[in-house]
Amino acid sequence: MNPKPYGLIAEFDSPAAVLHAAEKVRDAGFRRWDVFSPFPVHGLDKVMGFKNSLVGWFALVFGASAFIGSMLMIWFMNDYDYPILVGGKPTFSPPQALVPSYILLVLASAVGAFVGMVALNRFPRLHHPLFKNNRFAMVSRDKFFLVIETSDPKFSETETRGLLESTGSTHVELALE
Amino acid sequence: MTDSTTQLESLVPPKELRRGPLVPPQRSLGWLTDHLTAMPEGKTPRWWWILFIPAAFCAAVVLPTMLIYLISTGVGVWGNKQPVAWGWDIINFVWWVGVAHAGTLISAMLFLTRQHWRTAIGRAAEAMTVFAVMCAGLYPAIHIGRVWFAWYLFPLPLTTGMWPQFRSPLMWDVFAVNTYLMVSSLFWYMGLIPDLALLRDRAQTRVRKFLYGLFALGWTGSARQWHNYEKAYLVLSGLATLLVFTVSSIVGMDFATSQLAGWHETIFPFYFVAGAVFCGFGMVLVLLIPLRKWCHLEDIITLRHIDRICKMTLMMSCIMAYIYGIEYFVAWYSGNPYDAWVFGHRLFGHYYWFGGWIMILVNGLLPQLFWIKKVRQNLVLIFVIAVLINIGMWFERFTIIVGSLYQDFLPANWHPFYPTWVDVCTFIGTLGVFFTMYLLFVRFLPMIAVSEVKAITPHADPQHPLGGAKGGRS
Numbered sequence: 302m303n304p305k306p307y308g309l310i311a312e313f314d315s316p317a318a319v320l321h322a323a324e325k326v327r328d329a330g331f332r333r334w335d336v337f338s339p340f341p342v343h344g345l346d347k348v349m350g351f352k353n354s355l356v357g358w359f360a361l362v363f364g365a366s367a368f369i370g371s372m373l374m375i376w377f378m379n380d381y382d383y384p385i386l387v388g389g390k391p392t393f394s395p396p397q398a399l400v401p402s403y404i405l406l407v408l409a410s411a412v413g414a415f416v417g418m419v420a421l422n423r424f425p426r427l428h429h430p431l432f433k434n435n436r437f438a439m440v441s442r443d444k445f446f447l448v449i450e451t452s453d454p455k456f457s458e459t460e461t462r463g464l465l466e467s468t469g470s471t472h473v474e475l476a477l478e
Numbered sequence: 479m480t481d482s483t484t485q486l487e488s489l490v491p492p493k494e495l496r497r498g499p500l501v502p503p504q505r506s507l508g509w510l511t512d513h514l515t516a517m518p519e520g521k522t523p524r525w526w527w528i529l530f531i532p533a534a535f536c537a538a539v540v541l542p543t544m545l546i547y548l549i550s551t552g553v554g555v556w557g558n559k560q561p562v563a564w565g566w567d568i569i570n571f572v573w574w575v576g577v578a579h580a581g582t583l584i585s586a587m588l589f590l591t592r593q594h595w596r597t598a599i600g601r602a603a604e605a606m607t608v609f610a611v612m613c614a615g616l617y618p619a620i621h622i623g624r625v626w627f628a629w630y631l632f633p634l635p636l637t638t639g640m641w642p643q644f645r646s647p648l649m650w651d652v653f654a655v656n657t658y659l660m661v662s663s664l665f666w667y668m669g670l671i672p673d674l675a676l677l678r679d680r681a682q683t684r685v686r687k688f689l690y691g692l693f694a695l696g697w698t699g700s701a702r703q704w705h706n707y708e709k710a711y712l713v714l715s716g717l718a719t720l721l722v723f724t725v726s727s728i729v730g731m732d733f734a735t736s737q738l739a740g741w742h743e744t745i746f747p748f749y750f751v752a753g754a755v756f757c758g759f760g761m762v763l764v765l766l767i768p769l770r771k772w773c774h775l776e777d778i779i780t781l782r783h784i785d786r787i788c789k790m791t792l793m794m795s796c797i798m799a800y801i802y803g804i805e806y807f808v809a810w811y812s813g814n815p816y817d818a819w820v821f822g823h824r825l826f827g828h829y830y831w832f833g834g835w836i837m838i839l840v841n842g843l844l845p846q847l848f849w850i851k852k853v854r855q856n857l858v859l860i861f862v863i864a865v866l867i868n869i870g871m872w873f874e875r876f877t878i879i880v881g882s883l884y885q886d887f888l889p890a891n892w893h894p895f896y897p898t899w900v901d902v903c904t905f906i907g908t909l910g911v912f913f914t915m916y917l918l919f920v921r922f923l924p925m926i927a928v929s930e931v932k933a934i935t936p937h938a939d940p941q942h943p944l945g946g947a948k949g950g951r952s
Contacts, residue, residue: 315946426696443507
């Protein structure tokens with residue numbers, strides 16, 4: 302069985318070139334496409350119309366629940382389940398529980414940010430169709446790629462190839478699944 | 479290329495307003511990639527083996543031997559006795575935590591303040607943080623005596639029905655140090671992901687491809703991935719910055735909440751944070767000055783980087799000098815005879831008078847040499863000062879801990895402290911662990927954040943002529 306095509310992959314030499322190409326591809330109305338680069342290219346977020354990443358919310362939810370959970374835990378342990386009297390002070394007071402709760406907030410938010418990044422990027426992923434493409438290995442070095450997937454409703458091999466070539470790509474080829 | 483470069487020349491601001499480039503502009507992205515991956519991909523150099531073998535011996539033989547001896551015999555093998563129950567173990571704990579701090583400050587705080595020069599040294603400093611916290615975390619665990627009960631420190635349901643006492647700063651410390659280790663490891667690992675993908679893409683053998691690929695998690699460098707990644711990196715650096723201020727201040731509170739003269743001071747949390755960052759900058763310089771030469775990174779970690787670290791060290795030294803001054807002032811001004819006794823004995827005592835002098839001369843005065851530009855450019859001299867700073871900060875902790883404990887309120891209790899050979903060998907063992915891990919890191923992972931360094935070159939800016947823009951801004 303012949304491998305199915307994954308998409309058209311266009312190579313660029315500079316961040317500006319791939320940025321302009323992305324603008325054209327967006328204007329042509331494509332939806333299943335992405336840009337690959339060795340570092341984040343400034344302005345690409347705007348061109349591709351990304352909303353604010355949800356990672357921050359992951360961190361907030363994780364952190365807030367850890368803070369509340371830790372306050373409750375300390376209240377339960379030192380006041381409710383086994384009250385410990387130290388120097389006649391109240392068995393539970395928020396300032397006393399604040400420091401460990403704050404530390405756990407930091408820990409949980411950090412884990413949340415990491416988990417959010419991993420989940421939103423669909424990691425861990427051991428394989429990607431583009432890894433089979435020899436030219437694509439240069440993406441982490443100094444090349445920039447724009448990939449339009451075959452699953453895009455507007456995809457047609459000849460027309461899309463023409464569009465990508467007109468954007469000034471140095472090399473366009475079909476990547477296989 | 480020549481066209482765009484000449485255009486660039488005509489568009490830049492006048493010479494006196496220009497900032498020097500962070501990375502030499504004639505270096506292409508490909509050159510940077512090849513150069514920065516040379517160490518993890520090339521042959522193991524001889525200097526690496528010369529350093530690695532003794533370090534690994536200390537880590538794999540000396541430290542385990544000392545730990546087995548300590549645990550099977552008891553804490554009495556150390557010099558800890560009454561009244562000095564906190565000896566080298568706690569001194570080394572505080573020292574290692576301190577070494578860790580500069581890494582987080584460089585990688586997180588300078589990221590938030592958009593100091594782009596940090597990209598060249600951030601990764602190396604973060605690795606220092608992770609390994610130093612590991613060494614630090616070992617000490618409280620073995621210091622408790624009955625190590626097999628260490629899990630009492632964690633809030634786990636026990637058959638006794640007892641819980642940890644959350645009012646104690648010692649308890650906070652357990653949380654602070656563990657959190658610090660986990661957050662700094664996460665931060666370090668997250669920064670590594672794009673570079674692990676780079677090493678995966680360049681791997682020549684299947685084993686390397688598999689291992690780097692496994693830890694790269696399937697990174698492709700797509701715009702969507704970068705989008706989430708940058709956000710996560712920002713959030714993590716914000717959180718790590720919080721830890722710069724909390725971890726050592728909680729360590730400081732361990733001391734400040736006691737009643738002991740010399741410890742019972744409100745300045746302690748800030749004192750310990752400042753000292754930690756100061757000591758950490760010393761360690762960054764100790765690590766980077768030789769490594770930049772041996773790994774041929776003079777173009778990436780330039781003299782300007784070293785100059786800036788020296789300036790930050792100088793600033794921290796001034797803060798330390800101020801704190802030392804305030805401590806003596808308060809000891810005199812409070813009229814507390816115990817305080818006056820302890821502080822007088824720091825400089826003119828029976829046993830440990832040298833500690834106070836080392837503190838003031840090495841930490842407060844010696845780095846003042848960094849006011850002179852010639853000194854900030856003399857790498858040998860900087861290296862010597864940086865090593866002395868680490869020693870000086872070790873003696874500061876010695877003076878604070880032992881110097882305050884050995885003469886407490888009852889003269890009948892007074893007893894000097896002498897370390898034993900087990901104390902010394904345990905410390906050498908942790909130094910071995912630190913350097914072993916650091917050398918493995920330098921050998922197998924990119925010690926410069928390749929994708930970050932590439933992102934700050936003019937080639938990376940789509941608005942810049944070198945980034946491909948036609949007649950773009952400069």
